[in-house]
Amino acid sequence: MVAVFMSDDTGEPEVELEARLEERETFEPPESFVEQANVSDPDVYEEFEENWPDCWERAADLLSWDEAYDTVLEDGDAPFYEWFTGGELNASYNCLDRHVEEGAKNRAAIKWEGELGETRTYTYGDLLNEVEAFAAALRDLGVEEDDVVTLYMPMIPELPIAMLACARIGAPHSVVFAGFSADALATRMNSADSEYLVTCDGYYRRGDALNHKEKADKGLRGVENDVQTVVVDRLGDELTHFLGADAHDYGELVADHEGASVEPVSRDAEDMLFLMYTSGTTGEPKGVKHTTGGYLAYTAWTSHAVLDVKPEDTYWCAADIGWITGHSYIVYGPLALGTTTMMYEGTPDYPEKDRLWDLIERNRVDTFYTAPTAIRSFMKWGTEYPERHDLSSLRLLGTVGEPINPRAWKWYYKHIGGEECPIVDTWWQTETGGMMITTLPAINEMKPGSAGPPLPGIDARVVDAAGEEISAGEAGYLTVNDPWPGMLRTLYRNDERFIEEYWQEYSDPDADEWVYFPEDGATVDEDGYVTVLGRVDDVINVSGHRLGTMEIESAIVGVPGVAEAAVVGGDHEIKGEAVYTYVILEDDAEPSEDMRERIVAAVEDDIGPIARPEEVLFTPELPKTRSGKIMRRLLEDIASGDELGDTSTLRNPEIVDEIADQVDSGA
Numbered sequence: 176m177v178a179v180f181m182s183d184d185t186g187e188p189e190v191e192l193e194a195r196l197e198e199r200e201t202f203e204p205p206e207s208f209v210e211q212a213n214v215s216d217p218d219v220y221e222e223f224e225e226n227w228p229d230c231w232e233r234a235a236d237l238l239s240w241d242e243a244y245d246t247v248l249e250d251g252d253a254p255f256y257e258w259f260t261g262g263e264l265n266a267s268y269n270c271l272d273r274h275v276e277e278g279a280k281n282r283a284a285i286k287w288e289g290e291l292g293e294t295r296t297y298t299y300g301d302l303l304n305e306v307e308a309f310a311a312a313l314r315d316l317g318v319e320e321d322d323v324v325t326l327y328m329p330m331i332p333e334l335p336i337a338m339l340a341c342a343r344i345g346a347p348h349s350v351v352f353a354g355f356s357a358d359a360l361a362t363r364m365n366s367a368d369s370e371y372l373v374t375c376d377g378y379y380r381r382g383d384a385l386n387h388k389e390k391a392d393k394g395l396r397g398v399e400n401d402v403q404t405v406v407v408d409r410l411g412d413e414l415t416h417f418l419g420a421d422a423h424d425y426g427e428l429v430a431d432h433e434g435a436s437v438e439p440v441s442r443d444a445e446d447m448l449f450l451m452y453t454s455g456t457t458g459e460p461k462g463v464k465h466t467t468g469g470y471l472a473y474t475a476w477t478s479h480a481v482l483d484v485k486p487e488d489t490y491w492c493a494a495d496i497g498w499i500t501g502h503s504y505i506v507y508g509p510l511a512l513g514t515t516t517m518m519y520e521g522t523p524d525y526p527e528k529d530r531l532w533d534l535i536e537r538n539r540v541d542t543f544y545t546a547p548t549a550i551r552s553f554m555k556w557g558t559e560y561p562e563r564h565d566l567s568s569l570r571l572l573g574t575v576g577e578p579i580n581p582r583a584w585k586w587y588y589k590h591i592g593g594e595e596c597p598i599v600d601t602w603w604q605t606e607t608g609g610m611m612i613t614t615l616p617a618i619n620e621m622k623p624g625s626a627g628p629p630l631p632g633i634d635a636r637v638v639d640a641a642g643e644e645i646s647a648g649e650a651g652y653l654t655v656n657d658p659w660p661g662m663l664r665t666l667y668r669n670d671e672r673f674i675e676e677y678w679q680e681y682s683d684p685d686a687d688e689w690v691y692f693p694e695d696g697a698t699v700d701e702d703g704y705v706t707v708l709g710r711v712d713d714v715i716n717v718s719g720h721r722l723g724t725m726e727i728e729s730a731i732v733g734v735p736g737v738a739e740a741a742v743v744g745g746d747h748e749i750k751g752e753a754v755y756t757y758v759i760l761e762d763d764a765e766p767s768e769d770m771r772e773r774i775v776a777a778v779e780d781d782i783g784p785i786a787r788p789e790e791v792l793f794t795p796e797l798p799k800t801r802s803g804k805i806m807r808r809l810l811e812d813i814a815s816g817d818e819l820g821d822t823s824t825l826r827n828p829e830i831v832d833e834i835a836d837q838v839d840s841g842a
């Protein structure tokens with residue numbers, strides 16, 4: 176068992192907060208919010224508990240089923256749980272057709288804004304037409320039910336369109352974050368045995384046109400299958416790209432299939448809706464499998480209950496669709512509920528640091544959902560930017576992806592929410608599909624820094640190494656002791672690893688008792704509020720992005736001259752955690768600026784700029800235990816500037832001071 180990595184509440188930008196807010200530890204949901212909330216009856220917790228697992232029908236009822244399910248939960252082959260078995264449905268029908276049929280044809284489904292300021296609005300009618308046209312095109316290219324289609328695209332409307340087109344014909348999608356490298360694309364396509372890729376020519380970042388197609392082409396050279404590629408022309412004349420023999424122009428395909436009518440394929444509730452690769456303890460990314468019925472019901476339910484989404488809202492989750500947050504809470508949850516979901520292509524500080532607030536004001540956004548790392552940047556930039564705008568349309572705020580420090584929470588509450596919006600601090604993971612631990616915004620009081628109680632129907636606990644529940648205030652490990660509809664079903668084509676990664680630690684297979692282990696450390700207070708401390712495995716969380724230290728290490732040891740590398744997360748003022756790398760060179764190699772640059776470039780090439788090391792430290796040795804294990808804990812302490820823990824078990828204690836001196840001197 177790995178030690179709990181306690182990250183304390185340090186590293187917050189120095190920001191003025193009034194003493195009044197500084198001292199407050201709890202906040203009540205505002206009356207104006209409670210009055211209009213989707214879920215405001217506190218009995219919901221009891222109802223779910225008493226009727227579990229049938230309580231989940233309440234989530235399934237938010238969807239339209241082609242065929243009613245027979246069983247809510249099938250647990251005969253645990254932990255390979257099945258939900259809503261016998262049921263059939265189509266996700267694109269649920270996100271599009273049924274709203275059009277109910278008269279919402281002209282309601283905006285997606286409001287998109289490009290970085291340079293251009294806007295596009297797709298009504299539910301428009302979106303359905305384009306999804307059908309592209310679904311027809313995909314079929315013509317040969318895509319069949321259950322073929323995995325890889326989508327490697329930035330935040331442009333064609334990404335959710337392609338996702339829904341895949342869902343319509345029963346082809347699972349595998350979205351690869353556009354910021355990931357060519358190599359990362361190739362690894363994921365090979366792992367999923369994918370023969371289809373939808374990508375684009377490029378996109379804007381801080382006003383510059385980035386060439387994305389080049390990266391995709393480079394990735395394709397590492398893919399074993401012959402791949403059919405579709406390329407969206409995002410940049411027009413700004414960037415001319417070459418369409419090879421196996422590539423098709425998205426615009427032409429859609430024009431050729433305009434007006435096509437494509438029947439949504441009835442999918443079994445347990446059929447795969449999508450794959451999403453995420454980082455784990457080993458270097459190999461994990462293909463998390465989500466299914467149609469349980470996932471869609473769960474994202475719709477949590478969007479309804481936690482994000483309080485209503486069809487007439489303009490709702491904005493400022494994540495990237497390349498991560499699970501964007502899948503669940505930009506695309507599937509909000510569209511299943513028929514609301515207007517916003518998408519923004521670019522960075523929050525372009526052309527100015529008030530870009531997001533300007534977007535909220537112009538679009539009269541009701542709900543805003545973002546990551547703590549973004550909030551810490553806003554704090555650093557100062558209150559003058561939100562103050563330039565009328566943010567009174569906001570009703571609810573949310574955060575996700577990493578722990579939020581109370582100071583950032585309070586800043587968000589005051590300067591963005593005007594002290595009138597509840598904040599939901601939502602703990603969940605790629606694997607959980609949707610939110611698991613958070614306050615219900617109209618029911619629970621909020622405690623800044625603590626995500627809150629587990630949602631109704633979710634049996635999350637904080638336990639010690641032996642699996643026993645711990646007392647309030649002590650640090651332990653988070654577990655989930657009952658299944659839930661949005662859970663991953665397995666790791667793609669790797670049931671064994673699925674068990675090893677998530678179910679080995681705390682389950683008792685002989686007694687058929689299965690406990691899910693998310694690999695997070697946590698504490699719980701006397702009211703049952705959970706504070707999540709961070710990962711206890713070799714995963715780090717940089718700006719809310721999940722990265723595997725092993726993946727980064729293997730990129731670094733690929734650089735000629737590098738003998739060994741250790742990568743850890745160290746506290747970072749804005750990013751939460753940053754990548755710190757400790758490198759041992761081979762005898763004939765010398766530490767140099769050039770070497771440092773090659774190491775950084777290797778990480779960017781293998782994974783992407785998000786994994787870019789904050790610091791590269793050359794060291795003659797790494798702190799190791801007598802049995803030869805690298806003491807990561809110490810390296811983390813050094814990176815975070817924390818007091819160093821016990822070094823007495825080390826084989827080479829002197830190296831610790833040597834490395835720490837280097838860090839202090841900024842070398």
Ligand code: WTA
Pocket residue numbers: 453498499500574575576577578579600601602603604605606626693694695707708709710716719720721
């Ligand atoms: C962390 C993102 C504290 C946690 C949805 C988890 C959080 C990992 C919170 C999953 C939160 C997510 N408070 N920590 N509200 N939300 N995390 O798979 O360590 O990209 O295990 O899913 O992010 O990251 P993932």
